[in-house]
Amino acid sequence: MNNIIRKNPATMPAPVGEYSHVTIIPKNSTLYTFSGQIGVDHEGNIPERHTQQVVNTFKNIERALKSEHLTAENIIKVNVWSVDAINWNHFYEVWSNFFDVNPSMTIAYITALGLPEIKIEIEILAAAPE
Incomplete structure (x- = not known):
């Protein structure tokens, strides 16, 4: 059973996206x-297309999780770096097919990633209660 707690305190403004x-x-x-x-x-x-890179990135995240016998429910933090404007409708469509819960998240637009052809990179942190 996953005992990770995600919340949005009433003392804070509501999230502007799909995160906690x-x-x-x-x-x-x-x-x-x-x-x-x-x-x-x-x-x-x-x-070449940013939208296809988004799809492939989430597939790679899923593979990484499976290698450790984890699922998207174990993700506690997502960091997104993009060199191009994100198509939010597409991003959240892919996101909602992947996540049943909304982890904490940070998004940044930057000028470059490790290779010129890379348009987006997503890093995750996960936890599994014993």
Whole structure:
């Protein structure tokens, strides 16, 4: 059973997106940090379109989680870096197909990522109560 608590305190403004202001991890949980994932496919190709990179990035996040026997419910924090404007309708469509819960999240627009063809990178932190 996942005992991670996500909440938006009444003393704060409502989130402007699909995230929680506060995430509480129970004692004796294992913390997992994952490298930022990019939109590369299984063959090593990076698509030109930002929207396809978003889809591939979430697929790679799912693979990373499965490698540790975790699911999206275990994600406690998401950091998103994008060099292009994010198509929010598309992003949240992909997001809602992936998440049943809304972890804490930070989004930043930056000028460049590790390779010129990379348009978005998403890093996650996860926890699994013992």
